[in-house]
Amino acid sequence: MFFGASAVARKMAIHRSPSPYNAVIVFATASVIVWTFVAILRPEFPSREALPYFIMSGMFAPGISAMVSLESLKRVGVSFTTALIATAPLYATILAVLVLSEKVNLLVGLGTGAIIVGIILLSWLRPK
Numbered sequence: 001m002f003f004g005a006s007a008v009a010r011k012m013a014i015h016r017s018p019s020p021y022n023a024v025i026v027f028a029t030a031s032v033i034v035w036t037f038v039a040i041l042r043p044e045f046p047s048r049e050a051l052p053y054f055i056m057s058g059m060f061a062p063g064i065s066a067m068v069s070l071e072s073l074k075r076v077g078v079s080f081t082t083a084l085i086a087t088a089p090l091y092a093t094i095l096a097v098l099v100l101s102e103k104v105n106l107l108v109g110l111g112t113g114a115i116i117v118g119i120i121l122l123s124w125l126r127p128k
Contacts, residue, residue, distance in 0.1 A: 004082065010070060011078045018074060023066050030062070083122050090115045 013022060046054055065085075072081040093112050096102040104112070 003085075007069075007073065007078050007082050007085075011073045014070065014074045020067075023070055026066065026070075027062060080122065083118065087115055087119060 010022070010026070069081055069085060072084060090112055093104065093108060097104060
């Protein structure tokens with residue numbers, strides 16, 4: 001629900017003020033919320049070995065992926081952009097198999113196949 005509401009709010013904002021600073025506003029707001037939870041919960045800090053991976057993760061998402069999704073919202077709209085964002089499990093599965101040597105079970109295979117079918121249907125049935 002929150003991801004959907006966020007996409008609609010970003011689309012409404014982009015129509016009023018298309019700017020690269022939009023992503024900065026989104027990230028700054030998210031940072032305030034996350035740091036508030038950190039201050040309240042006081043979780044353990046990640047190890048030195050894990051820290052580079054968390055930094056890399058932040059570069060990909062929300063970093064680069066947020067910039068791409070904002071541009072996609074502007075060009076193709078909320079429903080198509082959120083459908084593309086929903087392909088994340090497909091890419092996570094592919095990378096998990098290639099990088100982490102994870103095995104794909106029947107449920108993951110069926111879910112991945114459903115994502116691919118959904119992308120094909122969206123591409124064919126999308127109004128031009």
